[in-house]
Amino acid sequence: MAAPLDESARSIILATVPALKAHGVAITTEMYSRLLANPEIRDLFNMSHQKDGEQPKALALAVLAYAQHIDKLDALGGMVERIAEKHVGLNILPEHYPYVADALLGAISHVLGDAATPEILDAWGKAYWFLADILIGREGQIYTEHENTPGGWKGWRALRVRARTVQTPDIVSFELVAADGGALARHKPGQYLSFRLDIPGHGPQRRNYSISSAPGADHYRITVRRADGGVVSPWLHDSVHEGDSLLAANPAGDFVLDTAVQGPVVLLTAGVGLTPALSMLAALAQTDNSRSVRFVYGAHDGAAVPFLPDLSAQAAQGHVRADVFLSQGTDPQNTPVAGINWHAGRISTDWLRQTLDRTATYYICGPDSFMRDMVRALREENLPAAQIRYEFFGSAADPELVV
Structure with missing residues (x-):
């Protein structure tokens, strides 16, 4: 275990904030180039985020936030939990952390040159292992919780495609059951599954997909939009059929419905971002019909709205008030629309302010x-x-959303 950070190390870390603002992306880009030279480590990453530069940018923002808050790390509790959940989904283990330490310190030295004094490298080494120990400890707790949960598991488990449903021209759902015939852990509404996939011509790939089915069902359902120019989503659409198996980790993620908080709920979504909200909506319908729930969704047109029959049924039964915004018109194209309010245009901040419920918790995806x-x-x-x-979604390389 690394010792807690001393005052000298914290002072040095704070002093490097200007350098991180100026060179953070260069440092994390160099760090990833070192990490990804190792095939064992490279296979842990979503390589599409390396190609578009989003992952180095996201990490640079996270490192900067860590440095800026080195004296008040409690402010980063949510970010630490989110990272731990992501790591567990990808089966990151304690033995992977030394590789990252070497790559990070090597990158700092390479990018900053003579400015990376031994004192700076020593302080950042301490800071890295201080945070790494926190993550390793929390990740160990989550792994243990997964193993001890009925139907849970650690590592990768084969899930068989029991059913496949085309939701829209570019969105397909896959209903997954345990290939070994065993039970599946009850997921928290809003969590995702992480997959280890081997794509012909592209090699190992890791992806996360939100679970769109109700908690407690005998299966998990993921709902995948075909991404133009993507690697994994076109393969899932074109090559994965009923009876095929996919390797998945235990459900993970901290974006979950807070069942301890009572009061109104607003599920505010757009595109394929509705997937975790569908699981939340199903959970709310299972447990509390008296709670005010509003489902707000934005799509291009009526043909691009998945799960309309389900949403219509929930609205007709009084479980939810539904608002669907269509950026290219209000025509629902003969789909079931009972109980749904249709709007032309995108979901605007003006509309959000006009309908604001100050007692509600907003879940946005x-x-x-x-x-x-x-x-x-x-x-x-x-x-x-x-x-x-x-x-x-993706690597979250937006500074307003990372912290």
Whole structure:
């Protein structure tokens, strides 16, 4: 175990903040180039985020936040928990951490040159292992919880595709059961599954997909949008059929419905970001019909709205008030629409402010730009932070969303 950070180390870390602001992305880019030279480590990463530069940018923001808050790390508790959940989903283990330490310190030395004095490298070595020990400890707790949960597991488990459903022209759902015939752990509404996939011509790939099914079902359902130019989603759409198996980790993630908090809920989503909200909606319908629930969704047109029959049924039964925004018109194209309010255009911050419920907890998921606008609007309305919750897609390289 690394010793707690001393005052000298903390002072040096704070003094490096300007250098991180100026060179943070260069440092993390160099760090990843060193890490990814090792095939064992490279296979742990989503390589698409390396190609578009999003992962180094996201890590640079996280490292900067760590340095800026080195004297008040409690402020980063949410970010630490999110990282631990991501690591568990990817089966990151204690033996992986020394590789990252060597790559990070080597990158700092390479990018900063003579400015990376022995004192700076020593302070950052201590800071890294201080945080690493926190993560390793929390990740160990989560792994143990998974193993001790009925139907849970550690590592990778084969899940068989029991059913496959085309939701829209570019969205497909996969219903997954345990290939060994055993039980599956009850997921928390909002969690995701991490997959280890071997894509012909592309090699090992890791991806996370939110669980869109109700907690407690005999299966998990993931709902995948085909990404233009993507590697994994086109393969899932074109090559994975009923009877095939996929390797998955235990459900993970900290963007979950808070069942301890009573009061109104607003599920604010766009695109395929509705997937965790569907699981939350199903959980709310299972447990409490008296709770006010509003489901707000943005899509291009009526043909791009998945799960309309399910949403319509929930609305017709009074479980939810539903608002669907169509950026290219209001025509629902003959899909079931009972109980759904249709709107032309995108979900706007003006509409959000006009309909703001100050007693509600908002759960937000969708493209980064959508989340940034929605989160910023709610913050500007002085809604308490505890009532604004959101999930990242991709690598979350937006400074307003990372911390």
